[in-house]
Amino acid sequence: MPFNLAQPVTDAAPLPPRLQWLEADQTCAALWRSERGGAPPKRVVLADDTLTADSAYRHACAGTALLWRGDFHNARQLLQAIARRIDQVPKRKRVKAAQPIPITEAFNLHRQAQAQRARTLGMLLVELDASYHVALRRAPDVSVACAEAWGEGQTEGEHSVVSLRELLGVTSAHEWRRVGVEIAALGEAPNNRIHPHYGVFSPVRGEYIGLVATAHLPKAPKGQSSITAFDIGTGTGVLAAVLVQRGVSQVVATELEPRALLCARENVARLGLHDQISVVQADLFPPGLASLIVCNPPWLPARPSSPLERAVYDENGQMLKGFLAGLAEHLAPGGEGWLILSNLAELLGMRTRDDLLAAFGQHGLRVVSRIDAKPQHPKANDTTDALHQARAQEVTSLWRLAVQKPDPAAGPAHEAAAD
Incomplete structure (x- = not known):
């Protein structure tokens, strides 16, 4: 599937926020879900299994979101590959990192790095239908987990888009809730x-x-x-x-x-x-x-x-x-x-x-x-x-x-x- 550049969102949408993209020569829109309350990405491309991890990483670092249209398990693997690239410390920074710095500065740098990491990983997106189903190959049923996190239903007939990282957090929380902590x-x-x-x-x-x-x-x-x-x-x-x-x-x-x-x-x-x-x-x-x-x-x-x-x-x-x-x-x-x-x-x-x-x-x-x-x-x-x-x-x-x-x-x- 070729990559389609989405039209930039020029005006802030009223609550709830909406994500817009271009697909099959048509402008599409869906509710934007973000636990952090962040604004929808302004640039979106459609992506599938032909996308390499290096290309995905470059898009994500540039602030371009990837709306996934391929296999769900491949999307999870791609997310892990992006995370590995984020966590790889360049050689020029390893020498600098070896020098001790005040702990308060280390904490502030750590938080900045974690925030940037979350933003980059949050650029891989998936679409949910009005019943919280994911229409991708090998996608699990996440409807119960999503209903627990966000409520039983959305606006009738309304699709939504969420980052894959956040969706995996929702499903992980569902397992904690189901099994419990001893x-x-x-x-x-x-x-x-x-x-x-x-x-x-x-x-x-x-x-x-x-x-x-x-x-x-x-x-x-x-x-x-x-x-x-x-x-x-x-x-x-x-x-x-x-x-x-x-x-x-x-x-x-x-x-x-x-x-x-x-x-x-x-x-x-x-x-x-x-x-x-x-x-x-x-x-x-x-x-x-x-x-x-x-x-x-x-x-x-x-x-x-x-x-x-x-x-x-x-x-x-x-x-x-x-x-x-x-x-x-x-x-x-x-x-x-x-x-x-x-x-x-x-x-x-x-x-x-x-x-x-x-x-x-x-x-x-x-x-x-x-x-x-x-x-x-x-x-x-x-x-x-x-x-x-x-x-x-x-x-x-x-x-x-x-x-x-x-x-x-x-x-x-x-x-x-x-x-």
Whole structure:
């Protein structure tokens, strides 16, 4: 099939955005799907199995999208070939890369490279019909996965176009959702799995779950046998479920994102915990007081480049600041706030330990104790990773915080020794 150059999109389309291209001497259009919210490519060519990987790479680097009309499996192989070309470091850059650079600069360069990599890989596109079917040879049925991620249906009769990379992410998320993630702290199988949804952070890093599963619970209020808890920004609902497993009688789990709300509610129902856990839509705190308030905010105070990054990046650390600002007024007498935070931001020069401790004191909080855990994820031991210098030193901590005692002589919050 010859390559057909699409007509440039001259005017920004109204919501939802649309992609236009020229095919068989006709102007075609379809809804444009982008989780990052990026604009549709302005230049599109039709591509099939005759396209070489080198040509595809040159088109993608130049910002020209490739709308695939060949075999689906060949498209996947082509995407992998483009990725290999992106990841090949030219010899002239290897020497430069061998020279040590400040870790903050390395982090910024890493993010820039990852963003450019995502843009380039996102230039290989596939078309979906109104029922989320892909009309390509050997294409899998992705309709269920797409419906889970984007909703049950599109505008009647409307086709859409999405990058193959994003579509593969949707189908991968569907498998995570179908199979679930085994959580040892939830007890024995089969009732120990959390099923993450597309766009919701999967609980694959177990150190923060282990911290919540082992930290000393605050004492129950006088006359009560158990405590109530808030789980702020619950995500999949995993920490709320762990708290119930530990004997917490009632948990109010809050979440703002619609996808995460649905995910948490489904997981609570799967685990049969709807009598103990209430999942409510709220920006941080629900009304009332609790003896334990848990929060695992995004760890890095930087701007997310897509909704999928919001679990890791939070511009200016707004969620962390909001949690600390409101914690004291929502704690019941004798209660504790558990802040789960990696020190990666400190290692990357984005926040200092003194800044964190000062924020505790500013909001009338004191450190009861701190429990640390070393991450076990593969990148911590990957010496080729651009951020290995920081990842090798990373520690995830659970800070047990309480309201400062009304002692006029008391100084600012101090860092207690780790448990």
